[in-house]
Amino acid sequence: MQKEKNIRRFSKAELEELRARGESRTDLARVQVKTAEELERDIASDPDFSDMAENWYESAEAVMPTPKKLLSLRLDNDVVDWFKQQGPGYQTRINAVLRAFIQQSQKRRA
Incomplete structure (x- = not known):
């Protein structure tokens, strides 16, 4: 880093x-x-x-941050490498991508 x-x-x-x-x-x-x-x-x-x-x-939209939950997660090397290449804050970006996926899934169900 x-x-x-x-x-x-x-x-x-x-x-x-x-x-x-x-x-x-x-x-x-x-x-x-x-x-x-x-x-x-x-x-x-x-x-x-x-x-x-x-x-x-x-x-x-103003969004209040929620507490993070510490967990161990196995991801493919190339996925982690790509996020790390984007610069500092790669874990936050992974979280944002997962959140966007959830929000889009919820919109499709509504």
Whole structure:
């Protein structure tokens, strides 16, 4: 697995100290001062949004995550390799594919 160079780890005590000083772990202040044009440009240049429909949010649903269940599952090597080649988060993607299958199956039965 490839590690990111810019990851910084904090202990619980360090995070509590940051919060007590009013410091944030985000760049919200930097985002808040951007103009609408700058935000649009940033979104347009983001590869994660390159193939998104302009009105994607109209059919979006807020979904609260549910606790995961730990289990041992045997999958074909080529299936696991393909998901891993897509990058970090392959287990989450496998879960999303299974969830989509369930949702489509339920729609066909309804």
